[in-house]
Amino acid sequence: MKITKIETIHLKEFPAATWVQIYTDNGHMGLGETWFGPRAVAGAIHEIFAPMLIGKSPLEIEKHWRDMFDMANAFGYAGAEMRAVSALDTALWDIAGQEAKQPIYNMLGGACRDRIRTYNTCAQYGDNKDMDMAMLDAGTLAKSLLDDGINALKWAFTDCFADPTRGTSLKPGDLDLMCEPIRQIRNAVGNQMDIANDGHGRWNLNNAIRIGKAMDPFDMFWQEELIQPTNVESHLILAHELVAPVCVSERLVTKYQFRDYIQRGAAEVVMPDLIWTGGITETRKIANMAEAELRPVAPHDCTGPVNVFACAHICMNAPNAFIMETVRAFYSKGGFYDKLVEPNIKVVDGHLLAPEGPGLGTRLKKSVRGRSDATIEVTDEPATHDHWGGFTAPYEVVEERGRRFVRRRDAVPTTRRRSARSDKAGSTKL
Ligand SMILES: [Mg+2]
Incomplete structure (x- = not known):
């Protein structure tokens, strides 16, 4: 099960509210909500957090919370970022409950x-x-x-x-x-x-x-x-x-x-x-x-x-x-x-x-998405870049032949370089 799409819904009638819906590739839709500063919340979701979650399993809730918090805590965490995390976390629990066919409690x-x-x-x-x-x-x-x-x-x-x-x-x-x-x-x-x-x-x-x-x-x-x-x-x-x-x-x-x-x-x-x-x-x-x-x-x-x-x-x-x-x-x-x-x-x-x-036990009414005062924003692409280096460092510590050293993640391993040099036909795929 993978997260495919995350949308935020805002209604002019309720100017403080943001609803979040997380969709999965097996047909679940998790619902979350937060209140106050909806434009800032939607910005945090679509600019930062939704791209982090797209393509991931919705069941790894603790890991996602930690990844999102670590990202938000690059600048003191409390505020729109944590309101966004709160709504997303609620929606992930809703999906987990639906998948398990159990109420969240x-x-x-x-x-x-x-x-x-x-x-x-x-x-x-x-x-x-x-x-x-x-x-x-x-x-x-x-x-x-x-x-x-x-x-x-x-x-x-x-x-x-x-x-x-x-x-x-x-x-x-x-x-x-x-x-x-x-x-x-x-x-x-x-x-x-x-x-x-x-x-x-x-x-x-x-x-x-x-x-x-x-x-x-x-x-x-x-x-x-x-x-x-x-x-x-x-x-x-x-x-x-x-x-x-x-x-x-x-x-x-x-x-x-x-x-x-x-x-x-x-x-x-x-x-x-x-x-x-x-x-x-x-x-x-x-x-x-x-x-x-x-x-x-x-x-x-x-x-x-x-x-x-x-x-x-x-x-x-x-x-x-x-x-x-x-x-x-x-x-x-x-x-x-x-x-x-x-x-x-x-x-x-x-x-x-x-x-x-199962799950939260409620849904937004179907009529909500079709309202004339609704603004719906959607993210369905995973992250293409790292914000602030917050969740994946571009370096890794490796050990080869008893020696530990740091290298870039995208570096070609030395063992594979060696095998490439020895391939006289020049057709080695790295
Ligand atoms: Mg009070």
Whole structure:
């Protein structure tokens, strides 16, 4: 089985999204997704990574991840390159599952569960007004979620307080006012609802501590990214000061950035974003690193449906999977997932169900490629040159007659040169 073609799909209606489809010579098609900077992502795929993969076996996923990472790490790796790797890695796992006729979670070692608890991130789409309600009428929102069987939510309750001063200042009364939606939820439904706050990295450490302490009496589920994860020490201070667990989150890319946060206890809830941090391959390793430190993993979402499917496989497999982020405004009737994939994710009684069928368990709808707002780019040729010398050095170390030396790969071996000289007819084929 060989990879024959890789395409990226972009729709104007969803300006942040990129979908990747990898085709094989035996008829499989693997699906991946990433979010943000689609032109940069498509550039990384078609200029760098797709030519590396064309003609190779799609089953050598670890090797491909390593080759692509080594290439991306010629210039610091995180960014469009790792988003591209994340989408490609997901598509390779999809193919591997189809070839084995197994869901991906079985290829990761099998299922620890058949569903995972989910929480609602209160983004909104179409007629859904969850975001407005989270800020303006949070008690009603909490009752509505409980009616759907969902008993955990997350929102960025403090963003609008941070924006005027880039998180450097809190005005008198701000702490009380930013707690008002949380107070409304507690008044409306008591402790029936778990409440997480996402600071979106907008605060400095001093204000993050004040905000976390102000919210602690409400028994918060976690405090996520009150500060940006640019150093471990600040998060250790924050984790030490707050009762609520500190969640370190989607901005960390690959196991290398998660490593110190997990090992040193600065990430009390570990939240990798699968389609940014390196795909299924890397998210599984990050989950395992968290498991070794007795920390839960809660994959990040609020992007597209393929991410939720891929994360669902991690959540079924990883023993320490805690809860999965989803957005009911996106997956419910009237949301945008229905425009894109078939089947849609299934959330029942506040739980995301295990995907069914081989591979990821979903496909882009046939209608997606034919849309008038679609841009499809295709690569079907292998690499003709080496980028930065990143994956194949032009030299090799050889040993002949007990002597080791370096030569160019394209050099004619000395033994064959000797046999060529001895062929008097001059017809030796080198
Ligand atoms: Mg977040």
